[in-house]
Amino acid sequence: MISEADIIFKYLKKLNLKKKETFNFENDGAFLKQKKNMEIVVTNDAITETVDFFQNDDPESIAQKIMTYNLSDLSSLGAIPYAYTMSLSLPKGINKSWLEKFTNKLLSLQKEFNIFLLGGDIGSANQIHISANFFGYVKKNLIIKRQSSKLGDSIWITGCIGESYIGLLIKQKKINIKPGFQNFFINKYLYPVPCMLGSSIVNFTNSAIDISDGFLGDLSKLLNKKLGADLLFSKIPFSKNTKHLIDQKIIDPNSLLTGGDDYQLIFTSQKKNDSIIANIAKKNNYSVHKVGTIINKKGIFLDGNKINDPAKSFQYFF
Amino acid sequence: MISEADIIFKYLKKLNLKKKETFNFENDGAFLKQKKNMEIVVTNDAITETVDFFQNDDPESIAQKIMTYNLSDLSSLGAIPYAYTMSLSLPKGINKSWLEKFTNKLLSLQKEFNIFLLGGDIGSANQIHISANFFGYVKKNLIIKRQSSKLGDSIWITGCIGESYIGLLIKQKKINIKPGFQNFFINKYLYPVPCMLGSSIVNFTNSAIDISDGFLGDLSKLLNKKLGADLLFSKIPFSKNTKHLIDQKIIDPNSLLTGGDDYQLIFTSQKKNDSIIANIAKKNNYSVHKVGTIINKKGIFLDGNKINDPAKSFQYFF
Numbered sequence: 001m002i003s004e005a006d007i008i009f010k011y012l013k014k015l016n017l018k019k020k021e022t023f024n025f026e027n028d029g030a031f032l033k034q035k036k037n038m039e040i041v042v043t044n045d046a047i048t049e050t051v052d053f054f055q056n057d058d059p060e061s062i063a064q065k066i067m068t069y070n071l072s073d074l075s076s077l078g079a080i081p082y083a084y085t086m087s088l089s090l091p092k093g094i095n096k097s098w099l100e101k102f103t104n105k106l107l108s109l110q111k112e113f114n115i116f117l118l119g120g121d122i123g124s125a126n127q128i129h130i131s132a133n134f135f136g137y138v139k140k141n142l143i144i145k146r147q148s149s150k151l152g153d154s155i156w157i158t159g160c161i162g163e164s165y166i167g168l169l170i171k172q173k174k175i176n177i178k179p180g181f182q183n184f185f186i187n188k189y190l191y192p193v194p195c196m197l198g199s200s201i202v203n204f205t206n207s208a209i210d211i212s213d214g215f216l217g218d219l220s221k222l223l224n225k226k227l228g229a230d231l232l233f234s235k236i237p238f239s240k241n242t243k244h245l246i247d248q249k250i251i252d253p254n255s256l257l258t259g260g261d262d263y264q265l266i267f268t269s270q271k272k273n274d275s276i277i278a279n280i281a282k283k284n285n286y287s288v289h290k291v292g293t294i295i296n297k298k299g300i301f302l303d304g305n306k307i308n309d310p311a312k313s314f315q316y317f318f
Numbered sequence: 319m320i321s322e323a324d325i326i327f328k329y330l331k332k333l334n335l336k337k338k339e340t341f342n343f344e345n346d347g348a349f350l351k352q353k354k355n356m357e358i359v360v361t362n363d364a365i366t367e368t369v370d371f372f373q374n375d376d377p378e379s380i381a382q383k384i385m386t387y388n389l390s391d392l393s394s395l396g397a398i399p400y401a402y403t404m405s406l407s408l409p410k411g412i413n414k415s416w417l418e419k420f421t422n423k424l425l426s427l428q429k430e431f432n433i434f435l436l437g438g439d440i441g442s443a444n445q446i447h448i449s450a451n452f453f454g455y456v457k458k459n460l461i462i463k464r465q466s467s468k469l470g471d472s473i474w475i476t477g478c479i480g481e482s483y484i485g486l487l488i489k490q491k492k493i494n495i496k497p498g499f500q501n502f503f504i505n506k507y508l509y510p511v512p513c514m515l516g517s518s519i520v521n522f523t524n525s526a527i528d529i530s531d532g533f534l535g536d537l538s539k540l541l542n543k544k545l546g547a548d549l550l551f552s553k554i555p556f557s558k559n560t561k562h563l564i565d566q567k568i569i570d571p572n573s574l575l576t577g578g579d580d581y582q583l584i585f586t587s588q589k590k591n592d593s594i595i596a597n598i599a600k601k602n603n604y605s606v607h608k609v610g611t612i613i614n615k616k617g618i619f620l621d622g623n624k625i626n627d628p629a630k631s632f633q634y635f636f
Contacts, residue, residue, distance in 0.1 A: 027464050028391040028527065029361035031456075034352040042436060043347035044451070046405040048443045073346040087364040087405075087449040118360065121449065125366045131405040131439065131449035133362070138349075146345055209346065 002096060004122055007088075011103040015110060015117035021083065022118055030085070030118035038137040040082075043073035046131035054171065059102035061190040062128065067109045068192045070134035072210040072263040075198035078144040079136030081115045086132045089125035113196070142202040144267070147224045149207040153268035153294040155229055156277060158195040158286050160239040161215050163188035165260025166251060175250055184241050192263045197286045201267065204276055208267035214258040216300060216310035219266050228299045231292035257302075258310065268294055320414060322440050325406075329421040333428060333435035339401065340436055348403070348436035356455040358400075361391035364449035372489065377420035379508040380446065385427045386510045388452035390528040390581040393516030396462040397454030399433045404450045407443035431514070460520040462585070465542045467525040471586035471612040473547055474595060476513040476604050478557040479533050481506035483578025484569060493568055502559050510581045515604045519585065522594055526585035532576040534618060534628035537584050546617045549610035575620075576628065586612055 008025060016022040021030050032040055047066050049055055066086070074081050110116055115134075138144075149155075167189025169175045170182050177185075198208060207222045215236075219229055238246065238256070245251040269277050274290065281288040300307045326343060334340040339348050350358055365384055367373055384404070392399050428434060433452075456462075467473075485507025487493045488500050495503075516526060525540045533554075537547055556564065556574070563569045587595050592608065599606040618625045 023463060027461075028394045029359045029397075031461060032350070032358045032360060034358060040350045040352060040358070041347045042350060042403060042451070044403045044405050044438045046407060046439045046441055046449065048407055048441055048447075050444075051442055076346045079347075085360060085362045085451055087362055089364060089366055089447060089449075120362045121364045123364055123366055124369055125447060126368075126445060127443060129366075129407060129443060129447050131364065131407075133360070133403055133451045143345075143349060145341060 017116040045069040049127040063105035072194040078202035086120040089129040149268040162256030363387040367446040378423040381423035390512040396520035407447040467586040480574030
């Protein structure tokens with residue numbers, strides 16, 4: 001068995017990057033640097049074995065998920081990532097190799113996103129359970145909100161949707177495709193990548209959300225009680241691989257609109273900013289697609305037809 | 319079954335106290351108010367069913383524990399509590415009555431400690447698992463640290479120690495005492511109360527820690543590599559009820575020095591501040607006891623005898 005001290009000093013300590021705020025993990029807490037003209041935002045996402053990932057999933061995948069779920073939230077708020085706390089509850093079976101892989105993956109993602117671990121908590125549990133709070137900075141008064149899309153706004157999606165959901169279906173053996181294709185989709189499910197465009201578009205964005213419960217369900221959370229969305233199916237971005245599965249009738253494209261956690265952003269911006277948005281995305285190496293417009297009519301309409309029950313699931317409380 | 323939306327809107331929403339920072343739980347995160355001349359500190363403590371509390375323990379006790387564990391950390395940093403996030407993982411058996419009791423207890427504690435819920439995460443798990451991040455403010459440059467006690471410092475404890483540990487032994491049926499007495503101790507275990515003296519003594523304190531793993535073990539974390547503690551057993555504060563059990567030889571007083579989570583503070587302060595400390599404590603209605611002195615000799619000494627292995631357990635990473 002591995003002691004708590006071992007977990008901290010051999011595996012976790014490298015993650016504090018010797019930052020002053022962490023007190024070298026020797027205190028009852030950490031502090032957050034305040035910045036002039038910036039707001040500090042906080043997000044919280046937790047993942048649990050058998051709920052958010054499969055038993056025996058690679059520790060690298062688990063590390064990627066807890067990072068992406070939270071970074072994606074920070075991005076949707078318009079925030080630049082800063083640091084995080086992590087509460088780690090581990091069952092007895094966890095061994096040194098698991099801890100090494102898990103923390104090395106966290107370290108490499110920390111480098112990619114320029115963040116560090118402030119501290120946290122370690123305990124035992126009968127399932128792997130990880131809860132993280134991520135902190136970021138947003139320019140004063142520019143935090144992007146969900147329900148503040150405006151009439152006439154363009155609706156944008158980053159990247160492609162549906163791939164992670166297809167990966168999940170393959171893992172669950174609900175669909176069967178050629179082995180060469182399988183890994184593409186399974187990797188999208190196991191190693192979701194956050195779209196960090198949020199902080200670059202804060203000046204031009206009225207509302208944003210990240211896709212964690214399916215595109216249509218999350219889009220409906222952007223609409224306040226009076227407004228709706230008019231979407232064109234032909235504009236919904238699917239990757240070449242996904243299109244291939246749709247063409248082969250292996251997957252129903254409608255299911256891709258409601259399923260899955262893509263960790264892409266949906267955001268709305270005044271129509272007059274369309275080319276600015278396209279330029280900022282290009283400069284930041286993100287693909288964006290304008291998929292529709294905010295309209296003065298409640299509901300979500302796809303090629304003119306109203307969608308019943310777009311939000312199959314419901315998650316709030318951030 | 320209760321939906322996520324129900325949990326949020328019927329039970330949790332009242333906890334945001336309609337504070338601006340929470341965005342009414344409609345966003346992907348919250349923000350933290352920055353304050354001039356203050357540091358924002360963060361603590362993280364999680365609790366898990368069958369590890370930190372018994373299956374079927376009252377929801378009020380669970381609420382009290384997640385609050386006290388974190389508030390006590392804030393106090394040991396010298397912080398004034400501000401707000402918290404909470405990640406709630408619940409098994410299927412949780413019902414409306416549980417949620418009502420749990421959140422009502424949180425609300426009443428929020429009022430007592432002047433804090434609110436910023437947001438969080440809800441998920442399912444096969445055990446109750448709650449992780450919280452608590453935020454507080456400390457005057458600039460006055461965050462109290464653990465390992466900065468100074469030679470000659472007086473060592474203080476707040477309140478009495480050992481009661482929660484006795485309560486645990488009773489719950490575990492390891493000791494048997496008169497029913498009238500039992501509730502006193504069991505309540506100390508089920509409903510630990512944080513000692514919030516920390517923010518009042520920041521100007522006079524060199525180091526502090528809260529007792530979450532036993533007095534001696536936690537005291538050893540206050541000592542850096544060169545210093546030790548010289549304690550007088552007669553000065554260790556035990557309540558009248560505890561003394562009665564010691565006199566009756568029902569409990570070994572030594573076990574009370576290493577067991578238990580008292581959520582009292584241990585802190586050190588220059589000897590010349592002794593009367594100031596006593597006065598501040600009195601003004602804030604906390605009892606404090608000077609139990610010893612920081613000495614120039616490694617280790618913890620009780621009535622002159624060195625204690626072997628004071629830290630039976632080891633917990634860091636805040």
